[in-house]
Amino acid sequence: QLQLVESGGGLVQPGGSLRLTCAASTSISTIPVMAWYRQTPGKEREFVANITRRGTTTYADSVKGRFTASRDNTKYMVYLQMNNLKPEDTAVYYCRATLIFSDPVWGQGTPVTVSP
Numbered sequence: 001q002l003q004l005v006e007s008g009g010g011l012v013q014p015g016g017s018l019r020l021t022c023a024a025s026t027s028i029s030t031i032p033v034m035a036w037y038r039q040t041p042g043k044e045r046e047f048v049a050n051i052t053r054r055g056t057t058t059y060a061d062s063v064k065g066r067f068t069a070s071r072d073n074t075k076y077m078v079y080l081q082m083n084n085l086k087p088e089d090t091a092v093y094y095c096r097a098t099l100i101f102s103d104p105v106w107g108q109g110t111p112v113t114v115s116p
Helices: none
Strands: 003-007 011-014 018-024 035-041 046-050 057-059 068-074 077-082 091-098 110-114
Touching: 003 091, 011 035, 018 035, 018 091, 018 110, 035 068, 046 068, 046 077, 057 068
Parallel strands: 011 110
Antiparallel strands: 003 018, 018 077, 035 046, 035 091, 046 057, 068 077, 091 110
């Protein structure tokens, strides 16, 4: 059964960078879409970015040009490179796997705080 574990979150100053990692317990080579979402207290979880099995990426307007999603199917890993971070990027970031014949799988999240 697929499990996802995020890491790489932390405290960073505005303008700084972080690289989030999502480690899968099984191969992700056949998973159509891997995605990143984020959530702040009192708000719904929102889409950040996704990447298809072939490497096509899509981004939320709020992060376009600053964040880059990538995946390494051979290492069962998905990444989110976040540059020029802003205080409004503060959130818990979640990795999600879109499966073909079952419900999506979520990780437990990794917190990101952008503050001076």
